[in-house]
Amino acid sequence: MTQPARADPADVGAAAQDFWELRLYVAGQTTRSVAAFANLKRICEEHLAGKYTIEVIDLLVQPQLAQGDQIIAIPTLVRKLPEPIRKIVGDLSNTERTLVGLQLRPRSA
Amino acid sequence: MQDVQTIEALAAENAALRRRLEEPEQIVAAIRDHAVDAFVVAQPKGQRVYALEGADWPYRRMVECMQEGALTLAGDGTILFCNACLADLLGTSIEDMTGQPLGAYAAAGERPALQTLLREAAHDVRRAESVLRRADGTQVPVHITVSPLELSGAVGLCAVVTDLTERKHVEQLRRMQVTLRASEERFRLMANATPAIVWSADATGAITFHNQRWLDYTGLTAEENAAQWTSRVLHPDDRARCERAWGEALKHGTDYEIEVRNRRHDGDYRWFLTRASPIRDAAGRIVEWFGSTTDIHDRKLAEEALRDADRRKDEFLATLAHELRNPLAPISNAVQVLNVSGSLDPNLRAACDMIDRQLRHMVRLIDDLLDASRIGSGKLELRRQRVALAEVMQQALETSRPHVERAGHALTVSLPAEPVHLNADPIRLAQVFSNLIHNACKYTEGHGQIWVTAERHGAELVVRVKDTGIGMPPQHLPRVFEMFSQGDSGPERSQGGLGIGLAVVRGLVEMHGSSVAAHSAGSGQGSEFVVRLPAFPEEPVVQPSTAEAADARPATTPRRILVVDDRPDNAESLALLLRLGGNEVETAHDGAEALAVAERWRPDVVLLDLAMPKVDGYEVCRRIRERPWGRRTRLIAQTGRGCDDDHQRTGAAGFDGHLVKPVDITQLQKLLDHPFAHSSD
Numbered sequence: 050m051t052q053p054a055r056a057d058p059a060d061v062g063a064a065a066q067d068f069w070e071l072r073l074y075v076a077g078q079t080t081r082s083v084a085a086f087a088n089l090k091r092i093c094e095e096h097l098a099g100k101y102t103i104e105v106i107d108l109l110v111q112p113q114l115a116q117g118d119q120i121i122a123i124p125t126l127v128r129k130l131p132e133p134i135r136k137i138v139g140d141l142s143n144t145e146r147t148l149v150g151l152q153l154r155p156r157s158a
Numbered sequence: 159m160q161d162v163q164t165i166e167a168l169a170a171e172n173a174a175l176r177r178r179l180e181e182p183e184q185i186v187a188a189i190r191d192h193a194v195d196a197f198v199v200a201q202p203k204g205q206r207v208y209a210l211e212g213a214d215w216p217y218r219r220m221v222e223c224m225q226e227g228a229l230t231l232a233g234d235g236t237i238l239f240c241n242a243c244l245a246d247l248l249g250t251s252i253e254d255m256t257g258q259p260l261g262a263y264a265a266a267g268e269r270p271a272l273q274t275l276l277r278e279a280a281h282d283v284r285r286a287e288s289v290l291r292r293a294d295g296t297q298v299p300v301h302i303t304v305s306p307l308e309l310s311g312a313v314g315l316c317a318v319v320t321d322l323t324e325r326k327h328v329e330q331l332r333r334m335q336v337t338l339r340a341s342e343e344r345f346r347l348m349a350n351a352t353p354a355i356v357w358s359a360d361a362t363g364a365i366t367f368h369n370q371r372w373l374d375y376t377g378l379t380a381e382e383n384a385a386q387w388t389s390r391v392l393h394p395d396d397r398a399r400c401e402r403a404w405g406e407a408l409k410h411g412t413d414y415e416i417e418v419r420n421r422r423h424d425g426d427y428r429w430f431l432t433r434a435s436p437i438r439d440a441a442g443r444i445v446e447w448f449g450s451t452t453d454i455h456d457r458k459l460a461e462e463a464l465r466d467a468d469r470r471k472d473e474f475l476a477t478l479a480h481e482l483r484n485p486l487a488p489i490s491n492a493v494q495v496l497n498v499s500g501s502l503d504p505n506l507r508a509a510c511d512m513i514d515r516q517l518r519h520m521v522r523l524i525d526d527l528l529d530a531s532r533i534g535s536g537k538l539e540l541r542r543q544r545v546a547l548a549e550v551m552q553q554a555l556e557t558s559r560p561h562v563e564r565a566g567h568a569l570t571v572s573l574p575a576e577p578v579h580l581n582a583d584p585i586r587l588a589q590v591f592s593n594l595i596h597n598a599c600k601y602t603e604g605h606g607q608i609w610v611t612a613e614r615h616g617a618e619l620v621v622r623v624k625d626t627g628i629g630m631p632p633q634h635l636p637r638v639f640e641m642f643s644q645g646d647s648g649p650e651r652s653q654g655g656l657g658i659g660l661a662v663v664r665g666l667v668e669m670h671g672s673s674v675a676a677h678s679a680g681s682g683q684g685s686e687f688v689v690r691l692p693a694f695p696e697e698p699v700v701q702p703s704t705a706e707a708a709d710a711r712p713a714t715t716p717r718r719i720l721v722v723d724d725r726p727d728n729a730e731s732l733a734l735l736l737r738l739g740g741n742e743v744e745t746a747h748d749g750a751e752a753l754a755v756a757e758r759w760r761p762d763v764v765l766l767d768l769a770m771p772k773v774d775g776y777e778v779c780r781r782i783r784e785r786p787w788g789r790r791t792r793l794i795a796q797t798g799r800g801c802d803d804d805h806q807r808t809g810a811a812g813f814d815g816h817l818v819k820p821v822d823i824t825q826l827q828k829l830l831d832h833p834f835a836h837s838s839d
Contacts, residue, residue, distance in 0.1 A: 081192075090238075108198060108205070138188040
């Protein structure tokens, strides 16, 4: 998968990408982990229906996997695709900020 | 340039730093917003996760450990978390369930209701029963409680799922019990509404139920009845029989049927017919008995009355025959006296012959009547023995010859060339054939033809008695052997008889295990009667010497004869007859006198009437036999009834012979001529 040449980090066109590979780091069933998953699921269904996968990684079970994406706080969502990799920390309860973080919406500021 | 380059480089560095700063800023903001609750800390031994919410762990453990399914759901029904119990219940894993919509686990048709439940639960707690589908497709009935759950900004749900499989089973059982109770109740209502008496018993035979109708009859309460009915209701004389029969039915699992008397509330006993059948389970074991008890008192009384009437009829017939025979004895004796005296003028001779014929006919009618009543009541016994057909037939022809000759019929007899033997009572079988010949005589115009034909067909002997007589219309054939049935018009109506000759034939033939059938082509076409008898397999038999039959009658030796009869006419007429034969005769009119005369006079022969007042013939016989001289005395019984009982009893009592009144002088002579058994000892 190739990025368009003039693709800017702030490019709104990211939503037009073919496939979204998302990875959610959680710590068992902590409230924020559960909430993050719920929020992510909802947002994906709304904006990326049919073209995303969510991989949930429980760091309580596999703490060593935190190293790869250099996870510090939990929950953290990592956008693996489309590139570049982007991280969104938190339970994704602020939908607006999540959409901006995923580059599904331009920064309003 | 350097400056420009420197500025650009600085700007780029600035942008890179900003981007790198973005993550820490996000983390800080998230911490401040309470959007994160765990951290990864790098430690010498590797990464370690610290959760901020340590206080929640006991609750989490609890959720994991509880025996009910627990799950949290996003507002749209997506499963965010579920415990192991729920995953087990649905036959899948926590990992597979997480992220799936709960609706994916609803059984077919349950999804809409489940979605409604989740939607409503966003506002308030909702409870409902539903059916979930396991991974293997089977269904699980469940109870679901769903509550709204505040999930930092988003509305979620938490749910508890209870497996109802067990509870459903229990409920099903309970429903079955309710149905069963209702059906029992219906049975009871029905049982109590029916006019019949019905009851049930358990497999051990203990009464479990008697309906109201029974309680009304016995006047007992249900409790009294259950505990004491056998002692308070069942007639004491029927109790042992009833308990034995019930025990047998229980032991063998067979239907139970008995007639017993049951006590009514007012103390009267009535007859009942009780029947019961076992109810079995699928394995064939008896689980219960159902019975009915029917009042048959009136029927029973009617039956008894009928049996009584029948018995009285038989007794009457026997008495009638006896009473009719008695006056015949002296008449017969008198006729024989007249005959023996000889030198009668032709008119007197003719009159004498006529009296003799009519007398024999009357004796025959009375005998038939007596036989018919005894066959009907089963009192007649056959004395079967191996007997030659020829002998039987000869006896029959001897009896019938006067009738045949008088009517001027031509009688043709043809028997098999080889001797045929039968297992039969010779006297009774001869009676069968003579009755058939007599019947043929009666229903054939004068100078007709009668054929008696016997043929052997394998193991069967077929005897046909055929005539050229008036025959029978077909509709009469089935009834011809019934008692008192007669042809419409016999040519000799004066000799019409009682219509019992053929009834006696059928009775005797059937007692011999044989059959008789009537055939006729119609009125005026003659009749044929066919008797089929089992024949003995024929082995070469040494023909018994016919010397006896061929023997010339030995000259009669005069004897001293005592005639004992309580009817003087009988005694005197027989004495007269015997004196004419050259014998010395004395008479006695009761048992005591007979003993006195015998003691004084020592007769060679005593002709003893059996039925006498005070000392009867049996007693006289016994006492004479006790005397030293009495052992050689020939004792001959004479009786009014030709009962088998009498024959057997006289033989056992010590008599040498037995004659039926009226005494036939030739028969008596035979007995007198026979070598004296006792004296030859």
